[in-house]
Amino acid sequence: MTTKTEYTLHPDIVSFIETCLQKEHSESYLMDILHKIQDKYGYLSEEHMYEVAQRLQVPASTVSGVSTFYHFFRLQPRGKYAISVCMGTACFVKGADKVLNAFQTELGIGLGETTKDGMFSLENTRCLGVCGLAPVVTINEQVYSRVTLQQVSELINRILNKDVEKTT
Amino acid sequence: MKTIQLTIDNLPISVPEKTTIMEAAQTIGIHIPRLCYHPDLSVEGACRICVVEVEGARTFQTSCSTEVQAGMNIRTNSPEIRQARRDLIELILDNHPRECQTCERDGQCELQNLAYSLGVRERLFEGKRKQFPIENSSLSVVRDSEKCILCHRCIRVCSEIQGVHNLSQMHRGVKNVVAPAFEAPLKDSVCINCGQCINVCPTAAFLEQRSTDEVWQALADPGKHVIAQIAPSIRAAIGEGFGLAPGTPATLQTVTALRRLGFDTVFDTNFGADLTVVEEAHEFIGRLEKNENLPLLTSCSPGWIKYLEHFFPELIPHASSCSSPMTMLSVLLKTYYAEIKSLDPKDIYVVGIMPCTAKKFEIQRPEHRTAGGLPYTDAVLTTRELIWMIKAYGIDFTKLSEEDFDSPLGFSSGAADIFGATGGVMEAALRTVVEKLTGESLKNLNFTQVRNAEGLKEASLKVAGKTLNVAVANGLTNARAILEKVKSGEKQYHLIELMACPGGCIGGGGQPYPPAGRHILDKEIHKLRAQALYTIDQKKQVRKSHDNPYIKELYEKYLSHPGSEKARHLLHTKYFPRNPRGVK
Ligand code: SF4
Numbered sequence: 001m002t003t004k005t006e007y008t009l010h011p012d013i014v015s016f017i018e019t020c021l022q023k024e025h026s027e028s029y030l031m032d033i034l035h036k037i038q039d040k041y042g043y044l045s046e047e048h049m050y051e052v053a054q055r056l057q058v059p060a061s062t063v064s065g066v067s068t069f070y071h072f073f074r075l076q077p078r079g080k081y082a083i084s085v086c087m088g089t090a091c092f093v094k095g096a097d098k099v100l101n102a103f104q105t106e107l108g109i110g111l112g113e114t115t116k117d118g119m120f121s122l123e124n125t126r127c128l129g130v131c132g133l134a135p136v137v138t139i140n141e142q143v144y145s146r147v148t149l150q151q152v153s154e155l156i157n158r159i160l161n162k163d164v165e166k167t168t
Numbered sequence: 169m170k171t172i173q174l175t176i177d178n179l180p181i182s183v184p185e186k187t188t189i190m191e192a193a194q195t196i197g198i199h200i201p202r203l204c205y206h207p208d209l210s211v212e213g214a215c216r217i218c219v220v221e222v223e224g225a226r227t228f229q230t231s232c233s234t235e236v237q238a239g240m241n242i243r244t245n246s247p248e249i250r251q252a253r254r255d256l257i258e259l260i261l262d263n264h265p266r267e268c269q270t271c272e273r274d275g276q277c278e279l280q281n282l283a284y285s286l287g288v289r290e291r292l293f294e295g296k297r298k299q300f301p302i303e304n305s306s307l308s309v310v311r312d313s314e315k316c317i318l319c320h321r322c323i324r325v326c327s328e329i330q331g332v333h334n335l336s337q338m339h340r341g342v343k344n345v346v347a348p349a350f351e352a353p354l355k356d357s358v359c360i361n362c363g364q365c366i367n368v369c370p371t372a373a374f375l376e377q378r379s380t381d382e383v384w385q386a387l388a389d390p391g392k393h394v395i396a397q398i399a400p401s402i403r404a405a406i407g408e409g410f411g412l413a414p415g416t417p418a419t420l421q422t423v424t425a426l427r428r429l430g431f432d433t434v435f436d437t438n439f440g441a442d443l444t445v446v447e448e449a450h451e452f453i454g455r456l457e458k459n460e461n462l463p464l465l466t467s468c469s470p471g472w473i474k475y476l477e478h479f480f481p482e483l484i485p486h487a488s489s490c491s492s493p494m495t496m497l498s499v500l501l502k503t504y505y506a507e508i509k510s511l512d513p514k515d516i517y518v519v520g521i522m523p524c525t526a527k528k529f530e531i532q533r534p535e536h537r538t539a540g541g542l543p544y545t546d547a548v549l550t551t552r553e554l555i556w557m558i559k560a561y562g563i564d565f566t567k568l569s570e571e572d573f574d575s576p577l578g579f580s581s582g583a584a585d586i587f588g589a590t591g592g593v594m595e596a597a598l599r600t601v602v603e604k605l606t607g608e609s610l611k612n613l614n615f616t617q618v619r620n621a622e623g624l625k626e627a628s629l630k631v632a633g634k635t636l637n638v639a640v641a642n643g644l645t646n647a648r649a650i651l652e653k654v655k656s657g658e659k660q661y662h663l664i665e666l667m668a669c670p671g672g673c674i675g676g677g678g679q680p681y682p683p684a685g686r687h688i689l690d691k692e693i694h695k696l697r698a699q700a701l702y703t704i705d706q707k708k709q710v711r712k713s714h715d716n717p718y719i720k721e722l723y724e725k726y727l728s729h730p731g732s733e734k735a736r737h738l739l740h741t742k743y744f745p746r747n748p749r750g751v752k
């Protein structure tokens with residue numbers, strides 16, 4: 001639980017919250033505010049949500065409840081390597097859900113989560129429009145096609161090895 | 169108001185419009201089963217246990233949220249309805265631990281009672297259940313999310329009655345759970361430890377931190393001098409745990425029961441209450457003379473004090489610096505009493521019997537420790553915990569004789585008894601303040617204008633040529649309303665009594681669960697408990713705290729005078745702004 005009293009939200013977002021406060025039912029703009037924060041920072045940190053609660057005078061428990069209810073809110077920063085599994089119909093038919101499961105087991109994280117070392121995060125996307133290559137996985141900008149279950153751990157290891165090379 | 173005619177279970181009845189089917193059934197003595205409904209909370213309509221059949225309607229209707237309409241023909245107990253309710257309970261049980269025998273709420277659990285009364289006799293499905301760890305971080309409240317049936321009464325009581333808004337639903341589906349913001353442990357949340365979530369929870373998903381083990385252990389230790397002190401509101405409620413009618417006072421039976429349990433000495437928190445009145449009256453008159461930090465806000469209720477620290481830190485200078493009656497008495501036990509009895513404070517074990525879960529937090533505050541770092545109060549038992557211990561020992565409470573409190577810290581004025589009810593601290597303080605200000609003896613001691621506040625009550629009194637504006641608030645949503653007025657300066661108040669729990673301590677988070685057919689926080693039960701205290705007061709010879717001869721003796725022998733340096737050092741305390749800051 002955050003207890004910081006120094007606030008860090010970007011001035012644009014602060015002024016947006018202030019305009020919301022001028023309106024009737026200002027608390028109903030909570031979702032809009034959270035979207036803006038996610039767009040700016042990539043995820044919703046506790047510090048930012050706590051600040052929203054204070055500025056908008058909406059209970060922090062409500063902000064927290066809303067942020068965990070909707071899947072499109074990320075509560076952790078993306079990993080250095082953001083893995084995204086396509087869940088379009090074609091990919092799904094070709095076993096994308098099993099691929100996703102394999103990533104989850106391999107990395108020990110759930111959907112929308114990031115590994116403790118900050119290396120990998122996992123999410124799913126809607127159809128990427130390259131159905132001929134199903135099932136499709138993207139890692140950062142790189143697209144991987146026809147991913148099999150066996151390839152999952154290979155992929156992860158390859159990235160880890162490369163990362164070590166780069167940083168040493 | 170329009171009246172509506174309808175039929176329930178073949179009985180024609182008429183009720184005012186806007187009555188719900190559930191309330192209408194109540195008027196003819198039919199108690200429709202319910203889980204998420206509570207009369208003092210907003211209607212959630214989530215559990216569907218309260219369904220009834222309305223002739224002509226395509227589906228069963230939830231009676232807690234459906235208003236009556238003219239000509240409705242309702243059946244509350246058709247075989248189909250009974251089956252539907254049974255199915256719903258079976259579904260809940262499928263996802264519920266099979267632990268009744270080892271559960272704290274065994275025998276007093278609404279879910280268990282419903283399963284029984286609806287005829288659920290087997291568990292059809294033993295699949296995978298939701299899994300959550302026990303959340304044990306708080307000094308007052310324990311959370312077991314596996315026993316939670318997601319009725320959300322706790323969320324509503326915490327927001328609507330207490331204005332704390334500590335709880336909300338997090339996640340959805342199988343991960344759906346009730347928790348504080350960011351799923352923080354309760355100890356790091358804005359929780360004020362009031363225990364009202366425990367009160368309204370139909371299951372054991374919220375419970376008080378149990379202290380019975382350590383108390384049994386102290387009682388069995390021959391090296392310990394174990395002292396009990398009983399809060400005013402205990403005597404008005406404890407009998408309910410043994411089948412006595414609500415409002416049956418049981419002061420001296422409780423003393424006897426405590427001696428049977430093995431307590432060496434039994435004192436009365438009331439003595440601490442008398443002392444609080446004398447110190448607080450002195451503090452108040454001082455502020456009145458200097459016209460500073462008014463209104464004075466009372467400080468007996470530890471839930472309210474933590475609320476102040478999280479939500480209104482800017483008003484901290486207004487709070488009385490008096491420690492609570494319990495803490496004052498505990499301090500005396502480990503100083504004054506230890507000296508007269510030549511006891512080493514280390515060997516004294518003080519147990520507060522309290523209606524309150526926040527007291528378990530209060531005793532651990534670093535401010536309430538001896539110079540050697542020992543807590544002045546070693547353990548707090550709620551009324552429920554004491555009832556359980558008495559039963560566990562095998563004591564037949566209703567057959568107990570009446571024994572007196574020990575001396576000298578067992579004697580109290582009637583002003584102390586009424587501390588347990590909303591308005592009681594105010595009335596007790598006024599009895600002393602008015603006499604001190606006027607220098608005359610009061611003819612009528614009953615300040616009925618501050619009694620029985622249903623949430624909020626204000627009064628103005630003419631005293632020695634001055635007008636004193638006073639207010640009484642119970643339940644923190646009401647406290648907040650009055651504090652906002654203090655902040656805005658809309659009205660000049662002099663003295664405000666605040667208690668965290670609805671009805672005051674008699675409605676505390678550690679009081680007995682209600683008897684079958686009654687609901688928790690029932691205002692009628694609160695009235696009966698309050699009445700018990702006013703009756704005790706009325707019958708006492710000494711009804712003003714400053715007339716308590718043992719209080720006088722204490723000042724003569726030990727403290728010298730109210731507000732003396734020694735009194736300030738021992739009996740007064742400090743408060744601190746807390747994070748996270750609460751949102752009002
Ligand atoms: S909460 Fe009720 S139903 Fe659940 S284990 Fe405890 S007594 Fe049984």
Ligand code: SF4
Nearest residue numbers: 326359360362363365
């Ligand atoms: S103890 Fe009181 S403040 Fe804390 S969660 Fe329960 S109802 Fe809310």
Ligand code: SF4
Nearest residue numbers: 316317319320322369
């Ligand atoms: S903790 Fe109790 S009151 Fe709260 S939702 Fe769960 S079952 Fe209901």
Ligand code: FES
Nearest residue numbers: 213215216218232
């Ligand atoms: S009691 Fe009516 S829906 Fe829960």
